[in-house]
Amino acid sequence: MQKNTNKQRVLLQSEKSGRRLAISDIHGCSKTLRALLNKLQITSEDTLYFLGDYIDRGPDSSEVLDIIIQLKKEFPKVTPLSGNHEYQMLQAEKEYNEKAFYYYVKKLNNSTSILNKKKKLRKKYRKFMKSLPYYIELEDYFLVHAGFDFKKENPFDDINSLLNIRNFKYNMEKAKGKSIIIGHSPTYFHQILKQIKKNKKIIKLDNGCVYTKPHKIYDYKQLGKLCCFNLDTKELICQKNIDV
Template sequence: MYQKHIKILEKPQGKRFAIGDIHGCSKTFKALVEDKIQLTKSDNLFLLGDYIDKGSDSTGVIDYIFYLQENGYQVFPLLGNHELNLLEASQQYNERTFKHFLRMNKNKDIVDEQMKIKPKYLEFFNSLPYYYELEDYHLVHAGFDFRNPNPFQNHNAMLYIRRFEVKKELLKGKKIVHGHQPTNLKAIQKSIANNASVIPLDNGCTYTKPHKIFDYNQLGNLCCLNLDSLELIIQENIEK
């Protein structure tokens, strides 16, 4: 169903950007792309998965991705675990349970009257690869399990792994940029400043209120990394 990975080894004429988990924050996503990044058609924009759930406008996020692609912008989205979870729920749950699942995740607009995922969104989800391999980066939703003999073939880890130790000899000089795990802004900035082999980009865009686990004062932003300059571009959550 899904492409294992896609190699993009040629750099664009413009810049290369990667954005972490958007989670239904369509206004914040649009502001980051148009006002902060000021994306051009010469740039490459990589999206690290989890476009849906948590925020209030999952379909708006995907529709904006469609808009960018249809208007000549080079946008490369990845599969996230939330997209896969939705696909699996649509196949495995009965109608009542699936309705509850959609309501809990604020995704009711993603299905039609027959409770089927709308064709344009289903086609989009099924087209998403597990990771992108660039000349100098591996871009993935969650990460890679280097305890596995074949870490670049373990697709479950690419969507769900939380913490992982890197075998640098397998990276061959490339860095890993990933989302999935909400990470304090200071930790993200530190990984970039230290030129780390692994850079997290999920700053928990939807975490804007006190939380029992996370320090929301260090979260609540949508983060973008300029892959060429290692500049971190931050857009505060502006959803209302």
């Protein structure tokens, strides 16, 4: 895994107009995303953060990418971050031969609609995935796909942990007292609510929207919602999966 040199973006936003919203792991569930966006009725005043993992597992990765690319065009304050699945997709295309890459995409997706006829990533998707920052720092929050390994000397430069870490410990000094919003690890709905209610410094937002069937690790009955967190009102707006 390369070092995070030029890809980290620090964005301090002091403007407080509009809502600040965050949505995590969509995993190809485009209809669920559309339904959630319908509930939210985003305007150009709102800042909407996406915490990554747009693709793989669910039925329509290319549709999810199209929705977010379009949304970003329409509303410039829409800010998508990278997940491990976007990073791995770009790496796989770079490292695998054509056949191996095709099977990688097929294994993780029902369709290969993110690919062109030459079995390469469609240009618009590669460009989009390459443009994604790994984390965002606000006045009062950090937003990142997986989290921060505060045991590392430079936790903000370590792409591997930003995208893949599970169960990290909060560090008041290194996180400057700010709350951290993450996706990546499916979290039961009552636990998400509890973290918010208790004002926890780490808020896990991923209710595993794509997990709607019996699963060997998770109790799927406590998963299956795509959730949107309002950073200011701490309100949670959710949409039950309607894709799978």
